[in-house]
Amino acid sequence: MTVKKSLQTLLAHSDYAAPEGFDAFPVAIHHASTVVFKDVAAMRSRAWLSKSAYTYGLHGTPTSFTLEARLAEIEGASHCLLAPSGLAAIALVNLGLLNSGDDVLLPDNVYGPNRDMAQWLSEGHGISVRLYDPMIGAGIGALIQPNTRLLWAEAPGSVSMEVPDLPALCAAAHARNVLVALDNTWSAGLVLRAFDLGVDIIMQALTKYQSGGSDVLMGALLTRDDNVARQLSLTHMRLGMGVGMDDVYMVLRGLPSMPLRFRAHEQGAQMVATWLKARPEISKVLHPAFEDCPGHAFWKRDFTGAAGLFSVIFDARFSQAQVDLFVDSLTLFKIGFSWGGSNSLCVPYQMSGMRANWTEAGLLVRFNIGLEDPHDLIADIAQAMARGGIVAG
Numbered sequence: 001m002t003v004k005k006s007l008q009t010l011l012a013h014s015d016y017a018a019p020e021g022f023d024a025f026p027v028a029i030h031h032a033s034t035v036v037f038k039d040v041a042a043m044r045s046r047a048w049l050s051k052s053a054y055t056y057g058l059h060g061t062p063t064s065f066t067l068e069a070r071l072a073e074i075e076g077a078s079h080c081l082l083a084p085s086g087l088a089a090i091a092l093v094n095l096g097l098l099n100s101g102d103d104v105l106l107p108d109n110v111y112g113p114n115r116d117m118a119q120w121l122s123e124g125h126g127i128s129v130r131l132y133d134p135m136i137g138a139g140i141g142a143l144i145q146p147n148t149r150l151l152w153a154e155a156p157g158s159v160s161m162e163v164p165d166l167p168a169l170c171a172a173a174h175a176r177n178v179l180v181a182l183d184n185t186w187s188a189g190l191v192l193r194a195f196d197l198g199v200d201i202i203m204q205a206l207t208k209y210q211s212g213g214s215d216v217l218m219g220a221l222l223t224r225d226d227n228v229a230r231q232l233s234l235t236h237m238r239l240g241m242g243v244g245m246d247d248v249y250m251v252l253r254g255l256p257s258m259p260l261r262f263r264a265h266e267q268g269a270q271m272v273a274t275w276l277k278a279r280p281e282i283s284k285v286l287h288p289a290f291e292d293c294p295g296h297a298f299w300k301r302d303f304t305g306a307a308g309l310f311s312v313i314f315d316a317r318f319s320q321a322q323v324d325l326f327v328d329s330l331t332l333f334k335i336g337f338s339w340g341g342s343n344s345l346c347v348p349y350q351m352s353g354m355r356a357n358w359t360e361a362g363l364l365v366r367f368n369i370g371l372e373d374p375h376d377l378i379a380d381i382a383q384a385m386a387r388g389g390i391v392a393g
C-alpha cells in the first residue's frame, strides 16, 4: 500500500531521476556536506583517509577528487590535498608537520605571509624559526640542528626572485632527515620537476595560473610520501579545510588552457624584460632567465621555462616619489597583489623594510605580465617612465 506523501516531503524525496547517458566535457559540480550511504555496513566500512570512497563533503566529492588527480598528474605526485587558499596550504604544512620543540628553516625571501606565520608559531607555539640566505646551497647543512624538522624553499623567491640550488638544499636536508617543502607557484609545476630534484612536499597557489581568472582563491599540497600525505590529511581534517565545489570547478575550467596561457605569459614577460634590460633607467632585471638574477645558472640547469612574473631595480638616482609616480602613470598595468591572471599588474616594494640584508640602492618594482599584447605593455611603460620623470638624461 503506498501512502501519498505531502508536497513538503516530495520536494525533498522526489521520485524523478534524470535519464541516464548524459555526457559532456565539463566535470560535474557535486555539492555535498552529507554523503549518503547505501546501508549501515557501507557507512561503517568507509575510510575517509584512503579517498577510495566518499564519506563527507569535507573530504571531497568527485569534483574535488578530479582536480586533485589532475594536479597530481602535472607534478608527478601520488597524493594531493586542496585548501581554501595558497596560504591555507602553507598553514597545513606548518601545522601538520611541526610540533612544539621543532625547528623550521625559511629562506629570507620567502612569501611574506609564510614568514609572518612562522613568526606567530615561534611566539606562541614553541617552534623555533630561523631564516636562511636563499643562495646558501649546500651550506644549509651547517644550519640544520637535531630538532630541525622542516626546510621551506621557494623557486624563485617572492619579489626578489633569487633561484635557489634546490638539489643541494634537498641533499643536505635529507642527509639529516629534514623534510623539504617547496612553494612551486611560479612554475605552476609546468617548467620545474620539483620531485625529481628531491623536494618532498610541493605547495601551489592555484589562485595564480591554475585558475587564471583572478577570481578564485585555492591552494594545493602534493607529495609522493605516504607518511607525509597521511599526516597532512589528518591535519586537513582537524582544521576543517574544506573547499567549495564551485571554486573547484573554476580551477578545473582553467587547467586545459594553462600550458598555453603559461607560454603566452612567458613570451610576453621575456619581451618586456628584454626591453627593460636595454634601458639605462633600469639597473637590474630580476628575472630568472636573465643573468642579473641571483641563481640564473640554477634556473638554466633545473627549469625548462619561465613564468610571467619578474622584478626590476631602477637606477639609484630615481627617488621613491618618481618610481611611485611611474607606477601611478601606468594605464594597462594595474596596481594590485596576486598574479597569474589575464591582466598585467605592477607593485613597487620597499625592500629595506622587508629584508634584513637588502643592499640594492635602487628601488624595486615587480611586474606581472598578463595576456595583453607585449608591444602595448612596452608602450605603456615608456609613457609612464616619461610622466614619472624616469628618463635617462
Ligand SMILES: *Cc1c(COP(=O)(O)O)cnc(C)c1O
Residues within 6 Å of the ligand: 085, 086, 087, 088, 111, 158, 183, 185, 186, 205, 206, 207, 208, 217, 218, 219, 338
Ligand atoms: C599568491 C601566493 C601564495 C598564496 O596564495 P593565496 O591563494 O593568495 O593565499 C603563496 N605563495 C606564493 C609564491 C604566491 O605568489
